[in-house]
Amino acid sequence: MNNKQxxxxxxxxxxxxxxxxxxxxxxxxxxxxxxxxGNxxxxxxxxxNTNNVEKKENSRSSKKIKILRIVLxxxxxxxxxxxxxxxxxxxxxxxxxxxxxxxxxxxxxxVIEKIDPYIRKIAHYFEYxxxxxxxxxxxxxxxxxDRKRVITSLFLGLWYSITDELHQSIxxxxxxxxxxxxxxxxxxxxxVVIMIFIITAFKLCxxxxxxxx
Numbered sequence: 001m002n003n004k005q006x007x008x009x010x011x012x013x014x015x016x017x018x019x020x021x022x023x024x025x026x027x028x029x030x031x032x033x034x035x036x037x038g039n040x041x042x043x044x045x046x047x048x049n050t051n052n053v054e055k056k057e058n059s060r061s062s063k064k065i066k067i068l069r070i071v072l073x074x075x076x077x078x079x080x081x082x083x084x085x086x087x088x089x090x091x092x093x094x095x096x097x098x099x100x101x102x103x104x105x106x107x108x109x110x111v112i113e114k115i116d117p118y119i120r121k122i123a124h125y126f127e128y129x130x131x132x133x134x135x136x137x138x139x140x141x142x143x144x145x146d147r148k149r150v151i152t153s154l155f156l157g158l159w160y161s162i163t164d165e166l167h168q169s170i171x172x173x174x175x176x177x178x179x180x181x182x183x184x185x186x187x188x189x190x191x192v193v194i195m196i197f198i199i200t201a202f203k204l205c206x207x208x209x210x211x212x213x
Contacts, residue, residue, distance in 0.1 A: 072138040091172065094173075
């Protein structure tokens with residue numbers, strides 16, 4: 001009888017120990033589940049924080065792009081008005097303006113008369129080269145393909161050159177010139193190519209800097 005009682009007691013003790021261990025395990029499971037929930041919440045919070053930071057950065061960059069776009073549009077308008085005013089000068093006034101500019105560097109009148117037509121063509125080239133730079137810079141602020149940016153820049157430059165020559169055809173002492181249109185177009189194309197090279201180089205330098213950081 002005593003042996004049976006001792007065996008029963010030992011069995012009861014084992015059961016109690018097992019129950020205690022099970023309760024401990026269940027508590028550990030509960031704690032682990034709480035910790036996992038806490039980790040999930042922390043990960044969600046970190047994701048929310050990163051999303052908020054990205055949103056702020058995107059909003060800042062979009063504001064900068066809009067400001068740059070407005071500035072470039074103003075520059076293009078000023079450029080177009082300046083060319084219009086040059087073209088609106090009659091033949092005598094336009095010739096005197098270019099002569100005075102050349103006289104700052106050369107005093108010989110015979111030399112001035114010979115090189116004046118070439119200086120005027122060079123002026124056309126650089127005027128429209130500046131236009132090409134401004135046009136392509138403006139269109140880089142839009143989410144366009146490079147092809148669309150280039151074609152639009154060249155088209156607008158050529159269109160303005162043609163209208164400029166038509167304008168000169170009705171100004172006293174001035175005349176329209178097909179050669180000037182081609183020189184203007186070459187200037188536009190040069191400006192576009194130069195600006196694309198500058199923007200591409202800037203983007204590559206920026207990528208390298210980000211990777212190094």
